[in-house]
Amino acid sequence: KLKKEQINILVVGLNNSGKSTIVNHFKNPEEKSLVTVPTVGFSVEKFQNQGVNFTAFDMSGAGRYRSLWEHHFKSSQGIVFVIDSSDRMRLVVVKDELDTLLHHPDIVDRKVPILLFANKMDTPEALSSVKIAAALGLEKIKDKPWHISSSNALTGDGLQDGVQWLVQQIR
Ligand code: GDP
Numbered sequence: 001k002l003k004k005e006q007i008n009i010l011v012v013g014l015n016n017s018g019k020s021t022i023v024n025h026f027k028n029p030e031e032k033s034l035v036t037v038p039t040v041g042f043s044v045e046k047f048q049n050q051g052v053n054f055t056a057f058d059m060s061g062a063g064r065y066r067s068l069w070e071h072h073f074k075s076s077q078g079i080v081f082v083i084d085s086s087d088r089m090r091l092v093v094v095k096d097e098l099d100t101l102l103h104h105p106d107i108v109d110r111k112v113p114i115l116l117f118a119n120k121m122d123t124p125e126a127l128s129s130v131k132i133a134a135a136l137g138l139e140k141i142k143d144k145p146w147h148i149s150s151s152n153a154l155t156g157d158g159l160q161d162g163v164q165w166l167v168q169q170i171r
Contacts, residue, residue, distance in 0.1 A: 007170050009163075010072050011056035013082030014090060014097070018119040019056045021153035022082060026054060026163065052167060059097050073106035078113050078166045085118045085126035085150070095136050102141065113145040113169035115162050121150040122157075145169050 013019050055076075057069035079101070083094055101107060116138070118129040129150045133139070138146060147165050151158035 006051050006053055007077045007167070008053045008055065008072075008075050009078045009080060009166065010069065010076040011054055011080040011082065012059050012069055012097075012101070013117075014084065014087075014094060015058050015060035016087070017082040017084040018117070018151075018153040019058065019082045022080070022117065022119070022151070022159060023054050023056050025153060025156050025159050026052075052163075070104060070106070073101075073104055076112065077170045078115065079107075080163070080166065081114060081116045082119055083116060083132060084120050085129075085132060086120045086123040088125070088127065091127075091132070091135050098136055102144075111144050113147075113166055114141070115166040116146065116148040117151045117153075117158070117162055118148055119151045119153055122152045122154065 011019050011023055055072055057072070058065075059069065081098060081101070084090070116132075116136075118127070118132045120126055121129075127135070129148045133148050138148065147162070149158045149162035149165070151162060153159065
C-alpha cells in the first residue's frame with residue numbers, strides 16, 4: 001500500500017562523515033551533483049525522493065550554526081545520524097552531538113526514529129557498528145526507535161536498507 005504524504009528526514013553528522021555522499025545516493029540521476037562542496041554549518045542538500053524530503057546539515061563549526069539544523073527538528077519525522085566509523089578520534093565529539101540532539105526540547109519528548117549510519121565500513125580502521133553503538137551508549141535510548149546500520153556510501157551498501165527501516169518507522 002502506497003501512502004503519498006510527504007515526510008521530512010533530517011540528515012546530520014560531523015563534516016567528512018559522508019552525508020553528501022549518502023544523500024547523493026538517493027537523488028534522481030539528473031539532480032546528482034558531480035562535486036560535493038564542503039559547506040560547514042549550511043544546508044548541504046535538500047531534495048525530494050518518492051515523497052521523502054531529505055535535508056542535510058553539517059554539525060561541525062563549533063556549534064556556530066547549531067540553530068540552523070535545530071530549527072528543523074520540529075518538522076522532521078525521522079533523523080539520519082551519519083558517523084565516520086574510521087574517525088576514532090572524533091567519536092567523543094559524535095557522542096556529545098548525539099546526546100545534545102537527544103536532549104533537545106523539540107526531540108526529547110517525541111518518539112522520532114533515529115537511524116545511525118556507521119559509514120565508511122570499507123576502511124581498514126573502521127570500528128564495527130556494535131563497537132560504535134557501545135561507545136555512543138545507544139542501549140540507553142529507550143524512548144525512541146533507533147537502528148544502527150553499517151554503510152559504504154561509495155558503493156551504496158547498507159543505505160537502502162537503513163533508510164527503508166527509517167521510513168517504515170514513520171509510515
Ligand atoms: P560530508 O562532509 O559529511 O558531507 O562528507 P562527504 O559525503 O563529503 O564525504 C567525505 C569524504 O569521505 C569524501 O571524500 C567521500 O568520498 C568519502 N566517503 C564518504 N563515504 C564513504 C565511505 O563509505 N567509504 C569511504 N572509503 N569513503 C567515503
